[in-house]
Amino acid sequence: MDIYYDVETKELLDLTRQDQQAALRALHLAVGVTWCECHKEQIFYRADSLGDALLAHERLIGFSIKPFDNAVVAHNYFAARAAMPIPENETRRAPPFVKREMTPAPETPEDFKRLLDGRSLDLQLDLETRLGYRLALNALAQGTLRRGKQGTPALAVIWYRLAAQLKQRYVYALREANDHEGADRAQELGAYYQKRLEQYCGTDTQLTRQIFEYGVKHRRVFFWDVEGERRSVKVDWR
Numbered sequence: 001m002d003i004y005y006d007v008e009t010k011e012l013l014d015l016t017r018q019d020q021q022a023a024l025r026a027l028h029l030a031v032g033v034t035w036c037e038c039h040k041e042q043i044f045y046r047a048d049s050l051g052d053a054l055l056a057h058e059r060l061i062g063f064s065i066k067p068f069d070n071a072v073v074a075h076n077y078f079a080a081r082a083a084m085p086i087p088e089n090e091t092r093r094a095p096p097f098v099k100r101e102m103t104p105a106p107e108t109p110e111d112f113k114r115l116l117d118g119r120s121l122d123l124q125l126d127l128e129t130r131l132g133y134r135l136a137l138n139a140l141a142q143g144t145l146r147r148g149k150q151g152t153p154a155l156a157v158i159w160y161r162l163a164a165q166l167k168q169r170y171v172y173a174l175r176e177a178n179d180h181e182g183a184d185r186a187q188e189l190g191a192y193y194q195k196r197l198e199q200y201c202g203t204d205t206q207l208t209r210q211i212f213e214y215g216v217k218h219r220r221v222f223f224w225d226v227e228g229e230r231r232s233v234k235v236d237w238r
């Protein structure tokens, strides 16, 4: 069974840092959205429950997941699990009918990343191999589906911060100070930014799925190149 996924992080990747692997390890999961035939859309805030959901499926399909999303999940998985036991209702989400592979449980982030990478079909990497250069998801989505992304990684980080600050700090502070209407408004606004973040992440998961399905069906996908030409590339996805 396939699972499509995308994550957003709490911080932007620091591209100025010399050690890019260290910069990647420093990122924290803000949200992850998955889609699979068996569970439909699921939203995760914890790297451990997201990691478990991914491992319950045979193949992970995403865009840039090998260098990015898999690393974020793997490097946050053990810390998230150590910090807090997973609530009952989240563990119950694990599909009883999907047989887990009898591989030994990964013990380090590196093991975990290798396991995720081994099951991943990364559309960006696959297309890079064919074209010789890297495509942006938006160029591919606009070319193939004629619709694009709903934001940017920078916006996603801002939405995350606004949602977290409003909910964790200001709702509480306002209630403490007896401004209940203000607290309710802050709560609503926090929920609004949270929703934007989830929708942005969910849209990327859906775009990836639709591009993949298009490629399976038509044996090619389209993208806008840097010169503004719509071009196609053959794929043999299945």
Ligand SMILES: [Zn+2]
Pocket: 001, 003, 036, 037, 038, 039, 040, 057, 095
């Ligand atoms: Zn599933």
